[in-house]
Structures are given as structure tokens and as C-alpha cells.
Amino acid sequence: MSRRLFFRLWLAFVGLALAHPGAAAASDPLAEALALPTAGSLTGAADVPVFGWVENAAGVRNIWVGARGQPARRLTAHTQDDGLQLYDLAFSRDGSSLAFVAGGDEEYPDEESLPNPAARAEAPAQQVFIVPVAGGAPLLIGRGHSPVFSPDGQRLAFTRRGEVWLWSRSGQAQSLVKVDGRITSLAWSPDGARLLLSESRGEHSYVALLDAGDGRLRYLDPGLGHSTDPVFSPDGHEVAFIRYLSPPQGAAHDVGTYWSIRVVDVASGRARSLWAAPAGRGGRYAGTRSRNLFWSRDGHILFPWERTGWMHVYAIDAARGGEPRALTSGAFEVETFLLGGDRTSLVYAANDGDIDRRRIWRRPIAGGPAVRLGGRDSTMLFYPTVAGDSVGAIATDVARPAHAVLLDERASPLGRAPAAQGFIAPEAVTFRAADGMESHGQFFRGRGEGRRPALVYIHGGPRRQMVLGFHPSRYYSNGYIMNQQLAARGYHVLVVNYRSGTGYGLAFRDAPDTGREGASEYRDILAAGRWLEARADVDPARVGAWGGSWGGYLTALALARDSDLFASGVDFHGVHSMLRPVPNNLSPEAQERARQLQWASSPLGAIDRWRSPVLLIHGDDDRNVDFAQSLVLARELSARGIPYRELVFPNERHSFFRHDSWLQSLRATMDFLDQTLMRRQPLQ
Structure with a gap:
């Protein structure tokens, strides 16, 4: 090769590297996917x-x-x-x-x-x-x-x-x-003279009006419990809000009425109860992931209610009250809702017709069929948003993470919507725990042939539902990317939507004995592990678990209780001791029983059976799960000679704020699982 030809080729290579910085470096699919907007x-x-x-x-x-x-x-x-x-x-x-x-x-x-x-x-x-x-x-x-x-x-x-x-x-x-509490739900009156707000003081909260001219504050119908989601009537003459009480510890689910809708006349301050939830299903207040009270232009108040055992939207006449009228119905849940731009229609996101996906619909409040917005392709749609006469949303699918779309004849991207390369469509599966509870999951089929390692992925919350594609939350979007990368490396991955999560109705979300009251949701994690173990293409000696937050708690519980099944795990900022103060409405004897149950529901309560290696990942400025939860677990593991690795991020919060923290965490997770499951090497 002549010197001149070599020089030309070298210039071309440098130009390519400058135009595409990653072109000269080895491909890193995990980093590339995590960097998607x-x-x-x-x-x-x-x-x-x-x-x-x-x-x-x-x-x-x-x-x-x-x-x-x-x-x-x-x-x-x-x-x-x-x-x-x-x-x-x-x-x-x-x-x-x-x-x-x-x-x-x-x-x-x-x-x-x-x-x-x-x-x-x-x-x-x-x-x-x-x-x-x-x-x-x-x-x-x-x-x-x-x-x-x-x-x-x-x-x-x-x-x-x-x-x-x-x-x-x-x-x-x-x-x-x-004021003394935390201010939320700040909103202007239609005439711009006043501000409406909710003030939380811990165990109770108030609704108040603030004069924007002289700063005078007036509390509206203060009472016991929480007053939330205040909203002005269209003319600004009245305010409606939700008032609820938290049920006492140990109360039966089918007794008691714990919430109502209150309406206050702004001029006089006179309050009335527009409607109170009867005892039974829906007698306990539960809201959606957005605002939960709207006042339509034609005089109806819209609110969520679980009377049928599913979260649906109801309308009630703001002047006359009466029996609420269901605007949505069926074996599905409304996740978020709002008024359309005309303020006479309902726009909502739900898993109607496909329980592991989300779509968006619009229907007139006065009556008429619901119309699906955004076309009928495989795109999932979340968080409907109104702008003028248009409706937008956050969209995802199997390959494209959350992006903003306009809901016209289809879900048209408003901005960038690049796709990840080589992602597979997860499969919807169901399985049953030993007590008969059915759980839903998404199965990522590992690449390759023959027996391979397998993983149970456990989401946090626990009030969450994983879906058949990218999740709109960046936290779970990163988890989805990781599961795709694990499948590409040959792992089978089963994502579990365990009891106490959302999307499958009231009975599933409020299943008995969950969390500190018995950790019944762990039965679904164990069932998922057994489901993987029984597959002919899974090596039963190489089943592991990973997850974050509540998923970290359940990962630790799996390793503590069932190291014979779960051979390795990665625990992102999990809870390891479930002990907390017991409500004072219980007798001393009942309080002691409750504390013993909390301990029995904790990973530390089964630490003497823990044998499997674990990777612990935590940021020390975590405000959701105290960093001490990982500290105390590390001490107990060390005392028993249980192998573990650690990855700590100074100054990081719960859902890591920096991209580099995520990249380091998921790379460490990959390396740890490759060593302990793929290659079955002992920790050094």
C-alpha cells in the first residue's frame, strides 16, 4: 500500500470517528439503549x-x-x-x-x-x-x-x-x-382573585382559599382526616374536594365508610356532603396516578371509585347529588383521567381489552360510546394530556422508550422517538401460587439453545404494573432495557406482576397479608421461580432474582427463605427489616403480635437460612429506603460468611438521578449475574 493511499484511508477513518464518536469503539448495547432519549x-x-x-x-x-x-x-x-x-x-x-x-x-x-x-x-x-x-x-x-x-x-x-x-x-x-404543613394542589380561581390549595400536616390535611390580593387565608370545612384534590366550580362560586380517613389497623375490608365528596360555598363558607361512599367494595379511598377530582362545564363532578372491584370513573350532579353514574365499566382499570378540552368529555388511560398494555379513550360525559384515540397499532399510550382542542400522551412500544405523541388518526410523535436495536417482544404469561392466586408476568425468552440460567425480575412499589414493552417510568424503562440485555446474553427472564400491584383489580391490589402483615406477595415470587425451574430449557441450579426498592426487598426475601431455589440475586436499595412503629389502636398484646409478624416478614427474619451470593446496590442519600437498610444487611451477611458484593453511590437518591449511576449499576449487575449464574464461579 502506498503512503498516499494509507494517508487517505487514515483520514477517512478519523472523519468517520469524528462524525460518529461510537463508530471506532466496540459496540456496547447496554450503554446504547440506556442513552436513548x-x-x-x-x-x-x-x-x-x-x-x-x-x-x-x-x-x-x-x-x-x-x-x-x-x-x-x-x-x-x-x-x-x-x-x-x-x-x-x-x-x-x-x-x-x-x-x-x-x-x-x-x-x-x-x-x-x-x-x-x-x-x-x-x-x-x-x-x-x-x-x-x-x-x-x-x-x-x-x-x-x-x-x-x-x-x-x-x-x-x-x-x-x-x-x-x-x-x-x-x-x-x-x-x-x-402555613404549618406542605402545600399541594395549588390552583387559581377562574377570575384570578384567589388561590386554592391543600395543606398536608402529616396525619391530616386541609383545603384552604388564599386571597391573592391581601394574603388572607381561609380554611374550608376543616375536619378529621385528609382533604385532597380541591377543584373550583366553573364559575368559581364553589369548591369541591375529597375527604377520607385511613382505616384502622385490622379493620375488615367490607365494613366502614371512609370517604366522601364535600362541596363548599366560597362566599358563605357553608359546606355540604355531596356524596359518601357506602361500606363494601370501594368503601376505602383509592385514587389514580393523576388528579382525582374534576368539575365539568355542564355541572358534573368526576371522581374514581372501585365499587365494582375495578378502578373506574364516575360522574355525579354537582347540584343535586344522587347516585353516581359510571362513565367507564368492565374488567379493567382506569389509570389516569381528565376532562377533554371542551370540559364536557372524559379522556382516560386504561388497560381495557388488553390487561398488560395501556390505551387512551374519550367519551362524552352526557352519554355515548367511548372512542379509542391514537390508532390501533401496538403502541401503548399513557398519561393523556390536553392542549387546546388536541390530546397528547406518552407512548412506548417494544423497541421505543417513552416519547411524546399527538393522538390524531394515529399516535404521531411530537419529538424524537428512536428505537432500540434487536429488542424482542416479551410474552404474556400467567401462573399460580401455592395458595391459588393467579399472577401475570412477561417472559423474555433468552437467546440460544439448551438449558440456560433464568431470572425473576421483581418491580418496586408495590403499587405498579409492568407492561408488554417499555414502561413510561424511566426507572422501569431502565429495568426493561436490562431484561432485554439479559435475554440477549442467554438468560430467560420472567417479570412478575405480583399481588398488591395495580392493574388487576381491587382484590389483587388489596390482597390479604402483604408486606409487613405476612409478605403474602412473596408466594408469587416463589411461584415464578418454580415456573422457571420446571422449564426443560432452564438449568434449575441457575435460577436467580433481581429487583429494586420493594423488588429489592422481595429479592432479599427470596435469597433468605429459598437459597435452594434462588442461587444468586441483585438487590437494589431494598428493605431488609420491616419493623416500624405499630398503630396505637391495638392492645399491647396485639401490638407485640404485629411486631413479630413484621419481623417474620423481613429478610432479616430468615437470615440464618440465607446462603446465596448477592450484590447490594444503594445510594446513601436515599429518601425512600434508608441507606441503613443495606448497612445492617451487609453486617449480618458478613457475620455469617455469606458472600456479597456492594456498589455504593455517595449523594445519590433512590431512583438514581445520574445516568452514569444507572450505567454502572446495570453493568455491575450483568457482571455479577454472569459470574454467579452464567459461569457459576464463586465470589472472590
Whole structure:
């Protein structure tokens, strides 16, 4: 080869590497899939069909906007995997401005100690910004969260650690009032004169009205229990809200009435009970994953109820009350719902007709058939969102993670929607535990021939349902990617939707003796392991388990109770001791029995039977599961000579904020399972 030809080839190679940085490196399917952009926090403008969402691409979060017939545009310019969360998106009604929050923790927004997963010299503050949708630099409004524009778009209310702040385009933000509890559900009255809010004080909460002019606060019909989901009537003259009590420890499920809908006249403060749930199914309050009370333009209040044993939406006349009318019905669950842009129709997401997937429908409140939105292909649709006369959603399928779509004749992407390469369609399966409970799962068939290792994947929550494709949550999207990669390496993987999860009705979600009251959901995990063990293409000596949070708890329980079946496991931030204070409505003897049951339901309660190796993964700034849960388990494993490995992330939260933390965790999981199950090598 001549020197000139060599030089030309070398230049071509360098040019290819610069244009495609990963081209010269070895392919890393796990890293490539984890780096795919995922969308969340979809919101819409009230009067125009403009949508906004947060995109996370390899840990770099940015806000995008899009609409029918217009290319999506990025409104922020973040470039680092720094763990800085973006959330609480809120448009002005005309769609010209978008407020959002950067920094802090969306799940725990009022904490004094702010997350700092990138270990900066100072933790990033939790700050409210406004950005022009037409383009321009974001404007810092102040510290806080939960921003909401006034109807005319000239003012912005937000909250910070029990205070309500008000910003005006003609001045700086000012504090209006400070309360003792945490403020949620902040909303403006239709005339822009008042703010409505719910104030949580731990074991009880109130609904209050705040005068936006002079800061006077007035509590509406305060009572015992929780008052939540307040909503104005269309004319602003009344407020409705849900009031509920938590049932006492040990109460039978078919007795007691624990919740009602209250209506208060704003001018006089007079309150009335519009409706109270009767005893029996649905007598205990349970909401959906979104707002749970809406007041339609034609005078109906919409709310969720499980009277039939399934979560459905009901309507009741706001003036006359009476018997609620079911707007949805059947052997399926409504996951989220809202009013259509005309405020006379219901839009909802449910697993109607396909219990392990999600679709979106719309139907008139006054009556008429439900119409499915977004076409009839295999795309799953979550979290319907209204913008003007349009409906958007978060969509996923087998190969494409969460992305924003417009629901027209089909689910048309509003922004980027790249697909993962080589992903297989998981298979829907069912199996029964020893006590007869049927569970659903998704089976990822491992590549290759002959007997191979197998894994049970256990989701967290436990109020969750895994689906037949990418999950809209980034946490479970990453779990789905990992299960696909494990299958590609030859593992069979069975994802278990165990009892106490959602999607399969009230009896399944509220199954007896779960958690601290007996860990009955573990029977479904054991059944899943036995289901895999019995397959002719599974090596019964190489069955393992992995999962996070409640799934980490059940993984640890599997290893502690049944090391003869579960030969290895990976426990992401799991609970290992279920001991907690016992309610004081029980006698001293009953309290002691309850504590003994908590211990028997704990992995530590069976630690002397634990033999299998485990990988423990935890961030030490976890606010959902105390880091001490992994510390105490490591001590007990060490004392018994049980082999384990550890991966700890200083300053990380429960659902790791940094992409690199996820990548390290899943690579370590792959290596650990390859060593202990695929190759059956002892830990060094």
C-alpha cells in the first residue's frame, strides 16, 4: 500500500470517528439503549394546542415543545449528566410562556437538604424559571416549586416550604402566606382573585382559599382526616374536594365508610356532603396516578371509585347529588383521567381489552360510546394530556422508550422517538401460587439453545404494573432495557406482576397479608421461580432474582427463605427489616403480635437460612429506603460468611438521578449475574 493511499484511508477513518464518536469503539448495547432519549412530564396549554415535555438523553435533561405540523424545539440548553431534575412544567393559558422547576427533588420538593448527586461544591438550589415558548433565555423567578400561571398569564404563584409566593411580570416575587404543613394542589380561581390549595400536616390535611390580593387565608370545612384534590366550580362560586380517613389497623375490608365528596360555598363558607361512599367494595379511598377530582362545564363532578372491584370513573350532579353514574365499566382499570378540552368529555388511560398494555379513550360525559384515540397499532399510550382542542400522551412500544405523541388518526410523535436495536417482544404469561392466586408476568425468552440460567425480575412499589414493552417510568424503562440485555446474553427472564400491584383489580391490589402483615406477595415470587425451574430449557441450579426498592426487598426475601431455589440475586436499595412503629389502636398484646409478624416478614427474619451470593446496590442519600437498610444487611451477611458484593453511590437518591449511576449499576449487575449464574464461579 502506498503512503498516499494509507494517508487517505487514515483520514477517512478519523472523519468517520469524528462524525460518529461510537463508530471506532466496540459496540456496547447496554450503554446504547440506556442513552436513548425518554420523555416525561408532558403538559399542555389550556387555549392552544401546544405541548411541552422533559427529555432525558443519557442523563442530559432538557425541555422541548411541539405541536401538530411543527417540528419540536428545545427550550433549554443543558449539556451535562449532572442529576439536575427538570419538572413541574406549566404553560400560560395562551401557550406563550412555560414555567418549570430546576433542581431539588420532585418527589420530596420541600426538603432542607437538597440532592447533590454530582458532588458539586454546593447543592443546586430548587428554582422556578419562566421561558418564552417562542425562544429566549429562561428567567429566574425564585426558589420553590409547583408554579401555576394566573388566568391572564400576568402572575405566577408557586410554593416553597409551606409558603405561597406570587410573582408578577411587573415586579419581583413576594411571599403571600406561610402555613404549618406542605402545600399541594395549588390552583387559581377562574377570575384570578384567589388561590386554592391543600395543606398536608402529616396525619391530616386541609383545603384552604388564599386571597391573592391581601394574603388572607381561609380554611374550608376543616375536619378529621385528609382533604385532597380541591377543584373550583366553573364559575368559581364553589369548591369541591375529597375527604377520607385511613382505616384502622385490622379493620375488615367490607365494613366502614371512609370517604366522601364535600362541596363548599366560597362566599358563605357553608359546606355540604355531596356524596359518601357506602361500606363494601370501594368503601376505602383509592385514587389514580393523576388528579382525582374534576368539575365539568355542564355541572358534573368526576371522581374514581372501585365499587365494582375495578378502578373506574364516575360522574355525579354537582347540584343535586344522587347516585353516581359510571362513565367507564368492565374488567379493567382506569389509570389516569381528565376532562377533554371542551370540559364536557372524559379522556382516560386504561388497560381495557388488553390487561398488560395501556390505551387512551374519550367519551362524552352526557352519554355515548367511548372512542379509542391514537390508532390501533401496538403502541401503548399513557398519561393523556390536553392542549387546546388536541390530546397528547406518552407512548412506548417494544423497541421505543417513552416519547411524546399527538393522538390524531394515529399516535404521531411530537419529538424524537428512536428505537432500540434487536429488542424482542416479551410474552404474556400467567401462573399460580401455592395458595391459588393467579399472577401475570412477561417472559423474555433468552437467546440460544439448551438449558440456560433464568431470572425473576421483581418491580418496586408495590403499587405498579409492568407492561408488554417499555414502561413510561424511566426507572422501569431502565429495568426493561436490562431484561432485554439479559435475554440477549442467554438468560430467560420472567417479570412478575405480583399481588398488591395495580392493574388487576381491587382484590389483587388489596390482597390479604402483604408486606409487613405476612409478605403474602412473596408466594408469587416463589411461584415464578418454580415456573422457571420446571422449564426443560432452564438449568434449575441457575435460577436467580433481581429487583429494586420493594423488588429489592422481595429479592432479599427470596435469597433468605429459598437459597435452594434462588442461587444468586441483585438487590437494589431494598428493605431488609420491616419493623416500624405499630398503630396505637391495638392492645399491647396485639401490638407485640404485629411486631413479630413484621419481623417474620423481613429478610432479616430468615437470615440464618440465607446462603446465596448477592450484590447490594444503594445510594446513601436515599429518601425512600434508608441507606441503613443495606448497612445492617451487609453486617449480618458478613457475620455469617455469606458472600456479597456492594456498589455504593455517595449523594445519590433512590431512583438514581445520574445516568452514569444507572450505567454502572446495570453493568455491575450483568457482571455479577454472569459470574454467579452464567459461569457459576464463586465470589472472590
